[in-house]
Amino acid sequence: MIPPVIIKKEPVFITLQPDKREVVTFTTAFGTRGIKKLGAYSVRIKSFTELFSIYITEEINSDVRVLPNLEEADASVERILEMLPVLKSKYKLAEDISYIKNIREYQNEPMNRIHWKQSARMDKLMVKEYEYSGTAKNYIVLDLNLPGGIYSKEAWRYIHKKYQEESIKAVAGLVKHFSERHEKTNLFISHSKGIYDITDSDYVFFFDYLSEVEGAIDNNNSTTELLEHIIEGVQPTDTVLVISMFLTKEEVEKLIRLRSRCGRVLVLLMPYGYREATTKKFKSYFDVPVEIRELYKFARTLEEENIIIQIWHENTSLVEGLLKISGSEM
Known part of the structure; x- marks a missing residue:
C-alpha cells in the first residue's frame, strides 16, 4: 500500500x-x-x-x-492585567470580590489580598482568590494585514509572513488563557477577506478560525477601521488588547477614544514578530521602522490615558515583551 x-x-x-x-x-x-x-x-x-x-x-x-501552535504566556498575562488600571484596580480581571472561592499561600500578591484571619490560624501568609463576576469581557484585536501606509510591500512580504504566524500563536495562547478562566472573550481578526468577529467559551472554536486565516500585503485598510469596528460596543469594565505590526499617528485618536469607553487598553506591536521562547538570543541587524519611531512621541499622551504600548524587536520573546510591560511603572 x-x-x-x-x-x-x-x-x-x-x-x-x-x-x-x-x-x-x-x-x-x-x-x-x-x-x-x-x-x-x-x-x-x-x-x-x-x-x-x-x-x-x-x-x-x-x-x-x-490548528495553530500556541505561545504560552499565562503568568505574564495575569500579572499584566492585575497591574493595568480601571483606574489602578487592585483586583484581577473580572473578579467578583464579594465571593471568595479559595484560599492559598501568598505569592507576592498585593497586601489587600491577604486573608489575615486564615494567615494567623495557619501561621503563614494566605491570600484570597475571588470568583469571576462574568460581567467583564476581553477584546482581542488582531490585525493580520500589512498596513496600507507601507509602500515597499514586496520587501515586507517575508517579514509580514513571520509576523502573521507568530501573532497567531500569541493570540492562540491568549484565548486559551482566558477561556480556561471562564472569561468572556471577543476576538476580532482583520484579514485578507474582511473582519472576523468571534465569540465563544471554548478556545478550540477560536482555533478553527486561526487555523486558516491569512493577512494581505496589498491591504488598503488601516488599524483605525478595525478599532472603529469595536469602539461602540465596549463597556467600562472591558479590556482591549490590540496586536498589530504598526500603529501610526492616525490611530492615536481612535485609541484615546477607545480608552474613554473601556477599562483597559493594551497595544502589542510586533513589526518583526518575536523570538520563539525555545530559540536563543541572536545578533540582530534590524532597526525599529520609522513608522514606529514616530509613535514614540505620542507615548506620553497615550500613557496619560492609561494606554500601554509595547514594541517587540525580533530578538525579544513574547514573554520578555510582556514582562517589560508588567515591570514598567503604570
Whole structure:
C-alpha cells in the first residue's frame, strides 16, 4: 500500500488472507497550520508469479484542519492585567470580590489580598482568590494585514509572513488563557477577506478560525477601521488588547477614544514578530521602522490615558515583551 505523498511514509507490504481484514495506519505531522488536502493513496496488487501488478488509486476527499501552535504566556498575562488600571484596580480581571472561592499561600500578591484571619490560624501568609463576576469581557484585536501606509510591500512580504504566524500563536495562547478562566472573550481578526468577529467559551472554536486565516500585503485598510469596528460596543469594565505590526499617528485618536469607553487598553506591536521562547538570543541587524519611531512621541499622551504600548524587536520573546510591560511603572 502506498500512502499519499503528503504523509511522507514508505509503502507497506501486506499479505492478505481469505476472510481476514488488515488495517494499515499511517501517522504524520504537519509543520504549518491550515487546511491540508491529503491527495490520493494507491494499492499495488502483485500476481502470485509477480509477472504483473495492478494499481488501484483512490482519492481522499476529506481534508485535515491543522490548528495553530500556541505561545504560552499565562503568568505574564495575569500579572499584566492585575497591574493595568480601571483606574489602578487592585483586583484581577473580572473578579467578583464579594465571593471568595479559595484560599492559598501568598505569592507576592498585593497586601489587600491577604486573608489575615486564615494567615494567623495557619501561621503563614494566605491570600484570597475571588470568583469571576462574568460581567467583564476581553477584546482581542488582531490585525493580520500589512498596513496600507507601507509602500515597499514586496520587501515586507517575508517579514509580514513571520509576523502573521507568530501573532497567531500569541493570540492562540491568549484565548486559551482566558477561556480556561471562564472569561468572556471577543476576538476580532482583520484579514485578507474582511473582519472576523468571534465569540465563544471554548478556545478550540477560536482555533478553527486561526487555523486558516491569512493577512494581505496589498491591504488598503488601516488599524483605525478595525478599532472603529469595536469602539461602540465596549463597556467600562472591558479590556482591549490590540496586536498589530504598526500603529501610526492616525490611530492615536481612535485609541484615546477607545480608552474613554473601556477599562483597559493594551497595544502589542510586533513589526518583526518575536523570538520563539525555545530559540536563543541572536545578533540582530534590524532597526525599529520609522513608522514606529514616530509613535514614540505620542507615548506620553497615550500613557496619560492609561494606554500601554509595547514594541517587540525580533530578538525579544513574547514573554520578555510582556514582562517589560508588567515591570514598567503604570
